[in-house]
Amino acid sequence: MRLLVALALLGLTTACGELIGVEDMDYVPPKVIALSALNCTTCAVRGDGSVWCWGANNHGQLGRSATENDGRPVQVELPEPASDVSVGQTHACAATKLGRVYCWGENFGGQTGAPRSSAPNEPFLVPGLENVARVSAGLFHSCALTTDRKLYCWGSNHAGQCGVPRVPAHAGQPDASGMCGFTTKEVADNEGSLILPPTLVSHFTLPVDEVMAQRNTTCARSDRELYCWGSNCGGGADPSHLGNDCSTGGQLAESPGSLCYRAEPTRVNATTQGLVDAFGMGHLSGFAVDLEGHLTAWGWGKEQLGIGEKTNGFVPPTPVVFEGLTSAPAVSAVYRTNGWHQLARVGGAHYSWGENTCGELGYGPEKKALGTAYPSAARASVVPSGVERVTSGQDFTCFSKGGKVFCFGREDYLGQPGVEPAFCGDEVWQGCPEPRLEPVPVELGN
8 A cells, every 4th residue: 555655646647648646544446446458359457466467368468377268357367466557569568566677578689688598477576676656668679767757668679669778789771672671580589689688768857657568569658758678560450560661650650761769768849839738649659638638649640649630651759639619629638549540538538530440539430431531539428527537448448437448449358248349459350349339337256
């Protein structure tokens, strides 16, 4: 309990940008204290510290020895209670109430902290970390924020996503073919130089308030300034391409034609004042909220930017357009997603925009398959006011309210018993099973 109070006094935030506050020693945590989704897997932490995951398990991201997908939540067997969880593309990590970190799932880049010769389907204790408050899992790397707000990252550093120089180093500009010069073989053959143990991101002299890892890119907020580093490129559908195709990208707020990656955390001037109150990350995109609540977006211009048009090219920081409103509303939170869609909190409501293939935007039956380049208020019955946490996977959205979890969108990844999840992967599009357009409750054990 003392540790929870200490974390709250520090004002640390979750991976979704929510402040966790504890007013006194009699505080009783809600039933769900952390919620995270990415790709086709979701995990939640209950108030008793137990971790529950559901969805895709083709790489062991449900934290058990078997690799079958599971539509209903299964408990991850941790040796101690958890306080936070983050789902990456194909792995997951949890911070415990004792300040340690456990990870499980795919380990191609050493992102679980285990030797690359192993792929721990069951939780693996990441060595060299203590006093950890928050975690964020990317594609081939992971990051942790300690109680004194120091940032550590580990795993593959092939694009500088761990915030330290690459060894061996390559120029940060693409060659004539648009490739950065790093390959899967380079990662596999250079464990000692490209695969890092937990390493301090020493760039920051002031405390780090929040961190997000998204594929091979990392962003962090410190003293109301936003810094991003790692890959600035897209890549093929196969994750083993490592995001080294610079014909698309721009998540570092610079054109992928001139910058392929950057290992040095660099300030992103994404707002008029240059200061950021909240930020989010999407597929090849970034989002920032200034001190007045104005939301800007940048990156590869598809529907997920919400700028009023689909450009199919690099877009520098640009204001997000809110449909039907004469002036921009005050945004309080924006999130981490991995599809071509995004969500933002405005007062007690949520706005969403981008692709809506499986109803993941919460527009309801009348707009089941209607994607839009403009935000549109989600129906109150779908994302109601008073939600505590919001997270989004490839074709679905989940939120917690009253300590309970609800999800809508692609039916086979909503934590429902008797619904077998289909194969999940960027390589193969299986189509969308019958979508759930209204939220369904997710039962986390007893």
